[in-house]
Amino acid sequence: MRTRIIHLINPKTDSLTTRPIYFNRALYSPLAGLLAVAACIPKDQYQVILTDENIEAIDFDLKADLVGISAMTSYVNRGYEIADQFRAKGVPVVMGGVHPSFMPQEALQHSDAVVIGEVELVVDKLLDDLKQGSMRGTYKSDKLHPMLGMPMPRYDLLKKHRYVNKTFVQTSRGCHQGCTFCAEPLMNGLKFRYRPVDEVIHEMENCGARTISINDADFFGTPERPKEVMRALRGRGIQWQAGVTSKLAQDDRMLELAAESGCTMLSIGFESISRETLKSVHKYVNRPENFMALVEKVHSHGIMVFGLFMFGFDGDNTSVFDETIKFNIAAKYDACAYSVLTPYPGTLTWYEMKKVGRIVSFDWTMYDQGHVVYRPAGMSADELRIGQASAYEGFYARSSIAGRFPLHGKRHRAQWLIYNLFMRRASQTENIDSIAAPTAEPNVAPMPPILPVKRDWRAAVLEAGGAGPHLM
Known part of the structure; x- marks a missing residue:
């Protein structure tokens, strides 16, 4: 029986600290979140492959059962491009990280599912749904993780020679x-x-x-x-x-x-x-x-x-x-x-x-x-x-x-x-020589995973269409 494969991807960031500069190394690895995600995936059921596009090319021909993409705002568009390309090949995609957590409805336009906030308490449900062919929509825990008994991040997946701080x-x-x-x-x-x-x-x-x-x-x-x-x-x-x-x-x-x-x-x-x-x-x-x-x-x-x-x-x-x-x-x-x-x-x-x-x-x-x-x-x-x-x-x-x-x-x-x-x-080596050009507004509003406590801040969020079940 073929080993099921989950391909975790960090899209190219091209920031000051993740750009390989000396000795083909970047100052910081951006993979801490994905190493923690990988730790939550049962080793006896899945093989995890990790790709950081800052230092290596993505293998779009990899026969994966699931692609997981983590993205912050500045490189989420590249994440969407990657997701679209895999989905065109029939590979299901789940997205997570800060930007998809705040903009889940936007991320769902490019993925099958979105993890909002912390992954630890929802990963079992997500993988069960994947097995059943019903993984879709948003996955969010109704409580915050107590931070007890967390598994060791999968440091074995990290290409340590490519980063100064790894x-x-x-x-x-x-x-x-x-x-x-x-x-x-x-x-x-x-x-x-x-x-x-x-x-x-x-x-x-x-x-x-x-x-x-x-x-x-x-x-x-x-x-x-x-x-x-x-x-x-x-x-x-x-x-x-x-x-x-x-x-x-x-x-x-x-x-x-x-x-x-x-x-x-x-x-x-x-x-x-x-x-x-x-x-x-x-x-x-x-x-x-x-x-x-x-x-x-x-x-x-x-x-x-x-x-x-x-x-x-x-x-x-x-x-x-x-x-x-x-x-x-x-x-x-x-x-x-x-x-x-x-x-x-x-x-x-x-x-x-x-x-x-x-x-x-x-x-x-x-x-x-x-x-x-x-x-x-x-x-x-x-x-x-x-x-x-x-x-x-x-x-x-x-x-x-x-x-x-x-x-x-x-x-x-x-x-x-x-x-x-x-x-x-x-x-x-920064290549920023102009300000950002004007664009149209997004067709969905941000939805903070946790709603502010202060009344005027909460009102601003709700007025703009954002909401969340938790209070800070």
């Missing part, structure tokens, strides 16, 4: 912040759900890597939980990095434990150096007056700071670019990424802009945090796009790299250099 371990889901531009609270909720510490450590010890990225929205989200994980990590010889928000990154004991347990870098969503801007998007946790001292404090523990910034907020004008870059260089950020504010469908920023007609393009390919798809308030779209490009040029100029190089202290110099060389080269 192993991503999730210790929690959810985020307390509720930033208006972010999909996380509408996807996974405002409350944290934690995996048992012993299960987290078991995965880290058995994933086949000693350098790990913690794949949480905010690893330092609460005062005590990350300390439990870090205490358990001490002495295991594992090096790790994580994304955190700025507040608890100022906790001396938190940073001491991070350094003792092998932390080499923290990615921090600073977003803006303007307090008023941060308040306008509900990023209340950030205090720009403390940013420089925070970077210095993290450095004092031998940990690098990867700063994440965004341009195009309503309070921004053309001075924001030079001011931000000068600040970043003066504060000696180890690396920075600069995004154009993007109103992803279903986020609160989307509803706010959509209501007043500021969104110009609905071409999802342009939703890559580089193209400008809306009318900015304080500058022209061209000025925003050019300003973002100039930010990369300024921060990753040779003189900036030389001046910021960590000659002293315990920061990991080889890792520092890898990040700066990758980001410099990646930004130089």
Whole structure:
């Protein structure tokens, strides 16, 4: 009897961090979600084949029983093309990931089924329906996963030699912040759900890597939980990095434990150096007056700071670019990424802009945090796009790299250099020379998997036609 095959595909992203740059490697693997999906598929019933189109071609002649495609907004159109091509061959297709979860009716125009939100509690039903020939429509659990007893991601499917950062371990889901531009609270909720510490450590010890990225929205989200994980990590010889928000990154004991347990870098969503801007998007946790001292404090523990910034907020004008870059260089950020504010469908920023007609393009390919798809308030779209490009040029100029190089202290110099060389080269290979062209609106409205609690935000969602059974 022929072994049944499930072909999981990540469509080509072509972003700064997933584009192979040096030694035919990308800086980050985008496959953490699909490795977790693969872990939920019974090995004794299915063979799983995994393809990342960023590093390899898709075999459209593969005799698969099911194709599963995960996509974020910027590459969902490519996902739809892949789905259409397989379905034309008679292969059933299921889609999942952030964009199909927010736009399931759109995704169903190109697929047989859509998984909304988390896959773990619906995969058995989906596979049973596949066997019966009745897999269709949407699959969504009526509750959130408790994060207990989760299977080990299928790291054996990963082509590890093609990525610098290849192993991503999730210790929690959810985020307390509720930033208006972010999909996380509408996807996974405002409350944290934690995996048992012993299960987290078991995965880290058995994933086949000693350098790990913690794949949480905010690893330092609460005062005590990350300390439990870090205490358990001490002495295991594992090096790790994580994304955190700025507040608890100022906790001396938190940073001491991070350094003792092998932390080499923290990615921090600073977003803006303007307090008023941060308040306008509900990023209340950030205090720009403390940013420089925070970077210095993290450095004092031998940990690098990867700063994440965004341009195009309503309070921004053309001075924001030079001011931000000068600040970043003066504060000696180890690396920075600069995004154009993007109103992803279903986020609160989307509803706010959509209501007043500021969104110009609905071409999802342009939703890559580089193209400008809306009318900015304080500058022209061209000025925003050019300003973002100039930010990369300024921060990753040779003189900036030389001046910021960590000659002293315990920061990991080889890792520092890898990040700066990758980001410099990646930004130089960006091919964005114009703003997004106007398009017609989509024929379906976003439907957030989780409905906001705040009354005015919920009203905005419902008025636009979106809904969801859960509350954050």
